[in-house]
Amino acid sequence: MSDFLSQAFVQHALLAGTAVALAAGLAGYFLVLRAQIFTADALGHVAYTGALGALAFGVDPRLGLLLATVLTAFGLAGAARHSRPDDVVIGSTFGWLLALGSFFLTLFTTRPPTSSTGNGVANISYLFGSIFGLSGDQAGLVAAIALGAAALIVIGARPLLFASLDEAVAAARGVPVRVLGVGFLVLVGVICAQATQAVGALLLLGLVAAPAGAAHRLTSRPFIGMAAAALIAIASMWVGLIVSFYTSSIPPSFAILAAATLGYVVSAVATGSQGHSASGDTGRLGGRLFQGATHVRRSSHRSTGASPSGRRAGRTRPHHP
Template sequence: MSLDVLWSPFVEFTFMRRALFGGAALALSAAPLGVFLILRRMSMMGDAIAHGILPGIAVAFMLAGFSLWAMTLGGLVAGLGMAALAAAVTRGTGLRADASLAALYPISLAGGVLLLGLAGRQLDLMHVLFGSALAVDRSTLVAMLTVSGCSLMVTILLFPWLRLGSLDPGFLRGVSRFGPPAYGLFLGLVVINLVIGFQAIGALMVIGLMMLPAAAARFWSRDLRVILLLAALLAGLSVWFGLLISFYASLASGPSIVLMAGAFYVFSVIAGPVHGLSRQSSFVLHE
């Protein structure tokens, strides 16, 4: 089989190039955030926000039509509102944070789907939930590149606080006044990456691109910087191969990308040198 199949769709078709560039940019900015979500044991937060942005997207569409910036703003407000509401419920009732999120995100998902349904045939529900490479037009690509670039730069600037906050949040609060603002900025980055990614990956699928490469990377190194780089690399490869699968098999781009990320995760669980199953099996046999 010729290796041309790996890049010929991106050479021949503009929409495939746009999807690749936008998805790769999103991978570079979103996957490192997934690493910090895992380290802070906040994986459920990302999932809840991904579901929580749907009502905002739906309301923005009903008010402003198919406007990328309006739908992005609506999703951003809804996502941040979801995070704030979950935090308020946790503080006010003593309910665990994961329980608050688990209770709220099905409500947001159901409400968002119903609102999208009210929009009628003007908005493709499958496209919003599961993404489409065809949806990444020039303006969407510019928005994805801009948001992803800014997000990556802010993440790099916040790295010292994010690293310390992942290891010991209490110590960070004691030694730096910037701890709470850094955490707020971090949540904002998570939300904006999830919102901007719904066009190509889908609102329900984009969380997979954020979390699966991050989880896979932890099986290959104990060095945080290496884990961050590996997560971004695996996410980028997931976008590339996922789009190829989507193109050749005529499948939705979002699920194809996430399934590719899932394949990398399964391989890492089995073969990863850090707590991978094969590593543990060989250790048991050696013993």
């Protein structure tokens, strides 16, 4: 283990990876709660377009990543009549934005390479990440931004939970659900931009979805669930980095994702066909959280429980401007 920790590139990877995993786990908890995992998927794909666009125009790709994810987060939030965009809007938008990424890729790869690594390598590293390739400065910046985003999510956790569990009641009680929805998506965009540098634009979805899905299965208590999601994500990151370091032929991104997926599978098997929070105690959850706000429950999930494929929040929730 000492040869693992003594390597500078491993230290950088651990620094950036831990911060990214913490932020992704926390954001993922709310994304699963709000059924917005698809949005994170879209933001991840868009990050690729941003990085390739920046490379094609000769700008720092990290700036391109951040701009693309944050602008898309604003755009998706703005396109929705409610605080959550629907799946067709997301799908159409990122389908085209990813196509734009392939367009930038041709622009970028048809010009002569500017560095010794070559343009093809840059492309792959944004799609699938290159966490062992981060420099100290890069890792520090990734960690600082990811930790900042994680801190903001923790600060806004209580109103965001309320708004996520029952938007209508939260709005009636003066919670600014619209601002929270947009602000949360923007934070997710920032986190996606950082996670792209660690596990890549295509794989960050797993770091967001799998630990959070496991946490939601294991507990219905929101703050314990948030902590569990973050811890599972961090553990997946560490396990992945260690496995990848000692096996050399397995890329770190795959090992991290495999660990996170395994975590989800284990928690799903352990909790059986009915997960903890699937047993319908979200009402208690809301009641515990917000005294006085009784009957806080996820009515949309209950009433349409028999059609899991159907109707997402936008349609079943009443609109409160």
